[in-house]
Amino acid sequence: MSTPAPSQNGQRPVHTPTGLIAFAWTLVGVPLAYGLYQTVRTALDLFGG
Amino acid sequence: MTGVTGRRPGLPGVRPAEVSPWQCRASWRASASSPAPGFNRWLIPPAALAVHLCIGQAYATSVYKTALVEDFQVSQTAIGIVFSIAIVMLGLSAAVFGTWVDRNGPRAAMFVSAICWSTGFLVGALGIATDQLWLLYLGYGVIGGIGLGIGYISPVSTLIKWFPDRPGLATGMAIMGFGGGALIASPLSRQLMDLYDPDYDGTAGTVPGGNAVALLFLTLGVVYLFFMLFGATIIRVPAEGWKPDGWDPSSVKQKALVTTESVSAANAIKTPQFWLLWIVLFCNVTAGIGILEQASPMIQDFFRDDAGDSSVALTAATGFVGVLSLFNMAGRFVWSSTSDFLGRKPNYMIYLGVGLLLYIGLATVGSSATWLFVILAAVIISFYGGGFATVPAYLRDLFGTYQVGAIHGRLLTAWAAAGVAGPLIVNGVLDTQGEPGTLQAGDYRPALFIMVGLLAVGFVANLLVKPVAAKWHEPKAPGAEGAPTPERSAAR
Structure with a gap:
């Protein structure tokens, strides 16, 4: 959530595309979810799962 | 949730007449990455994670350690030294280049880190493929270790500046990525070595060949370069005096x-x-x-x-x-x-x-x-x-x-x-x-x-x-x- 504010340094307020934020989080989130899933699977061996 | 005060980016409270050429150069560097108002700060944590998830691979070296011992026909210690060199270089490079990172900003730091970390894997792959252990020490240990140190500290101060209201949350997200990097690299490395060496299936008792590890290093070097450069591309430093709306x-x-x-x-x-x-x-x-x-x-x-x-x-x-x-x-x-x-x-x-x-x-x-x-x-x-x-x-x-x-x-x-x-x-x-x-x-x-x-x-x-x-x-x-x-x- 961004609220454009008047700039006194000549820069025009911008809107960060939601798609870009979603893409960036997906790009790091998918590998992390993969790693978590694989590690939980390994960890379950401790409990005989 | 952004708001910008009346100060010029990088030069708080300074009239133009007081600015020296050196300061102008520093200001240019700063404004090159200072975003316009309205920039969403939630784009910064994934930029930091893109770097830390990659360099966190350093804690997954045990996956191919036995393979390297057998390939080089050396002791466990001789291969374990590779990791030790990398961690020592992490500490040294973070200490030596910390001021450079603060002065040049996170984008330059992430770029250098990406080049070093990726080059470390590529030189290491060459060392494994040609049976030259010293190249592995130089590549993954020294060059990669420098990438580790610069990469580890590169997004931290930027995150603190973007999240002055929640600095612990912000740095926690990034440094969590370092821990997460090993979670990703361990199973991924096993699967890739399984792909590159048909005789290896990832179970206890089977060991991948040296060529499979060399190909793994090549793959990781390329993939990590892409990820880290993506982080460097989207990272921004806030304008001087920036603070979140509603935060006192x-x-x-x-x-x-x-x-x-x-x-x-x-x-x-x-x-x-x-x-x-x-x-x-x-x-x-x-x-x-x-x-x-x-x-x-x-x-x-x-x-x-x-x-x-x-x-x-x-x-x-x-x-x-x-x-x-x-x-x-x-x-x-x-x-x-x-x-x-x-x-x-x-x-x-x-x-x-x-x-x-x-x-x-x-x-x-x-x-x-x-x-x-x-x-x-x-x-x-x-x-x-x-x-x-x-x-x-x-x-x-x-x-x-x-x-x-x-x-x-x-x-x-x-x-x-x-x-x-x-x-x-x-x-x-x-x-x-x-x-x-x-x-x-x-x-x-x-x-x-x-x-x-x-x-x-x-x-x-x-x-x-x-x-x-x-x-x-x-x-x-x-x-x-x-x-x-x-x-x-x-x-x-």
Whole structure:
């Protein structure tokens, strides 16, 4: 959530595309979810799962 | 949630006539990455994660260690040195290049880190493919290690500046990524080596060939380069004086130990606070490594009977390592975020004080039940991770945001020292107790009580931390509240 504010340094307020934020989080989130899933699977061996 | 004050980016409270050519150059660098108002700060954590998830691979080297031992026909130690060189270079490069990172900004730092980390893998791959071990030392150890150090500190100060209201949460997210990097790299490496070597299936007893490891290094080098450059592309530093909407900076002053002043990296290392925190980090990391280093054999040894048989199977021991990895990663995020509410000093009192009690519990009653052993060890490791993730915010509290990246870099020499001391203590003690595979819970007690002593030292050091004396604060330009003089503040 961004609220454009008047700039006194000549820069025009911008809107960060939601798609870009979603893409960036997906790009790091998918590998992390993969790693978590694989590690939980390994960890379950401790409990005989 | 952004708002920009009337100051020029990088040059708070300074009239153009006062700006020297050097300052102009620094200002250009700053404005090159300072975003226009309205930029969403939630684009910064994934940029930081893109780097930390990649360099976190450093903790997954055990996946191909045996393969390299067999390929080079050398000892475990000769291959283990590769990791040691990388961690020592991490500490050294973070200390040496910390000021450069602060001056040139996170984008340049992430770019250099990406090049070094990727080049390290490519040179390492060449070394494996041509059977030249020194190339592996030079590539992954030295060049890659420099990428590790610069990459580790590159997004930290930027995150603190974007999240002045929640610095613990922000740095926790990034440094959690370092723990997460190993979770990704371990299974991914197994699957890739399985793909490159049909005779290897990832199960115990099978070892991939050297060519498969070389191809793995090539693949990781290319993939990590892409990911890290993506992070470098989207990272931004906030304009000078930026603050989140609705956040009152004066609320920071109300918390003990939190300063709105600025201390340079050169001055920070002259303060007792820096060295007390160095001791705190060293003790916390050394104690954590004491368990991490021995995790798999340790749980088997703790439940070994007099006949030499352990009630914990090898697969369960591997699962225990997985549990510790999860708690290590979660602790980085959860504990660091918690410190925004509890305060940094109380959080470290928990890591060190409660950690000390848990270590005593591990040494005395840890062998009474597997579930108890696992819980005690898992919470200790969560404190280990929490200690890593909370320290940048602690530094921010004590020294301000001015050169917190460079100060953090210098503090990471404690990590490099602990990386040497931890294994030395544990292995040194266990060597006097008996042969691997015959040890029992009691044989670990001397090492565990040494860790208890270390945690006590760290606890006292943390108690002694007081606000930094005013003589170390940077002078302020007239009318520039909370900002150091322009010739200093222009540097990023």
